[in-house]
Amino acid sequence: MGGVTLMNLTKTYDSGKVLAVDEVSFSVEPGELFGLIGPDGAGKTSIFRILTTVLLADKGTATVDGYDVVKDYQAIRNTVGYMPGRFSLYQDLTVEENLTFFATLFGTTIQKNYALIKDIYEQIEPFKKRRAGKLSGGMKQKLALCCALIHKPTVLFLDEPTTGVDVVSRKEFWDMLKRLKQQGITILVSTPYMDEATLCERIALIQTGKILSIDTPENVINSYPGQLFAVKADSIHQLLNDIRQNSSIRSSYAFGEYLHVSFRQDNGQNAQTLLQYLEQKKHTGIEVKPIRPTIEDRFIELMTKQAD
Numbered sequence: 001m002g003g004v005t006l007m008n009l010t011k012t013y014d015s016g017k018v019l020a021v022d023e024v025s026f027s028v029e030p031g032e033l034f035g036l037i038g039p040d041g042a043g044k045t046s047i048f049r050i051l052t053t054v055l056l057a058d059k060g061t062a063t064v065d066g067y068d069v070v071k072d073y074q075a076i077r078n079t080v081g082y083m084p085g086r087f088s089l090y091q092d093l094t095v096e097e098n099l100t101f102f103a104t105l106f107g108t109t110i111q112k113n114y115a116l117i118k119d120i121y122e123q124i125e126p127f128k129k130r131r132a133g134k135l136s137g138g139m140k141q142k143l144a145l146c147c148a149l150i151h152k153p154t155v156l157f158l159d160e161p162t163t164g165v166d167v168v169s170r171k172e173f174w175d176m177l178k179r180l181k182q183q184g185i186t187i188l189v190s191t192p193y194m195d196e197a198t199l200c201e202r203i204a205l206i207q208t209g210k211i212l213s214i215d216t217p218e219n220v221i222n223s224y225p226g227q228l229f230a231v232k233a234d235s236i237h238q239l240l241n242d243i244r245q246n247s248s249i250r251s252s253y254a255f256g257e258y259l260h261v262s263f264r265q266d267n268g269q270n271a272q273t274l275l276q277y278l279e280q281k282k283h284t285g286i287e288v289k290p291i292r293p294t295i296e297d298r299f300i301e302l303m304t305k306q307a308d
């Protein structure tokens with residue numbers, strides 16, 4: 001119980017002009033913490049909306065907790081928790097009223113399932129008489145999570161729960177998800193933040209409606225082809241120009257204060273050859289070091305390959 005499967009799910013908008021979800025297939029195991037990782041417009045919300053039965057797919061099938069998203073939509077609505085990307089709470093109701101409202105909607109009470117939300121609710125309880133519209137971003141997020149959990153769902157869908165939330169609250173939020181996972185709830189979370197991918201057990205990288213890769217974060221990183229280098233010099237602008245003119249280089253892009261550079265072929269001499277090339281070009285303060293790719297590097301690499 002609690003698994004999710006998608007088979008060739010496709011969704012278009014504007015009479016087929018916008019292909020938002022393109023033949024997407026994957027499955028999520030019961031009790032898994034699964035991340036859908038991709039930039040704005042990648043198709044994450046459309047997938048979540050189909051799985052929570054608020055949107056119909058054009059093609060393909062999907063099941064949630066064993067139920068079909070079309071035939072058994074009512075059962076799914078009763079068993080899943082959904083925290084939509086944009087703030088879904090009633091701004092003019094207080095914290096307590098919002099929670100009571102969602103509990104009543106599902107024919108339950110706050111008391112009945114309090115154990116599940118206790119950890120999270122205790123943090124916002126001092127503000128229970130405050131209107132939701134007057135809460136900080138982090139507190140709104142916690143309240144929305146409590147509301148999505150109050151009927152004890154078997155599967156929880158969280159659409160970009162940390163977008164627009166400060167770094168400390170983001171960290172707290174992921175700690176909360178880990179604790180929820182321990183209670184056996186299957187969690188699907190979408191995020192545009194690549195650093196959050198490593199906090200999931202498995203991830204699907206998605207871009208323009210297509211899944212680029214599905215695996216554990218570790219395996220996604222390990223499947224990066226070849227060696228990646230971080231390169232720096234005093235004139236980063238000139239560095240980028242010179243590197244882009246070097247035909248042995250496959251890709252280069254700014255990453256913090258460095259450029260991340262990969263080569264068409266790994267011959268074990270690339271760092272040395274690049275160093276000589278940059279010295280010839282009269283660069284100063286040159287640094288070339290091999291590095292372990294991040295999820296973002298792998299994402300960029302897969303995206304470039306797809307575009308080619």
Ligand SMILES: Nc1ncnc2c1ncn2[C@@H]1O[C@H](COP(=O)(O)OP(=O)(O)OP(=O)(O)O)[C@@H](O)[C@H]1O
Pocket residue numbers: 013014018019020038039040041042043044045046047085160
């Ligand atoms: N109702 C709609 N009508 C037309 N196009 C839409 C509609 N909803 C989404 N789209 C388009 O479908 C594509 C996928 O959007 P979707 O919202 O599913 O992506 P997302 O990854 O959740 O991104 P975001 O965080 O921006 O919502 C985008 O190109 C988007 O502009």
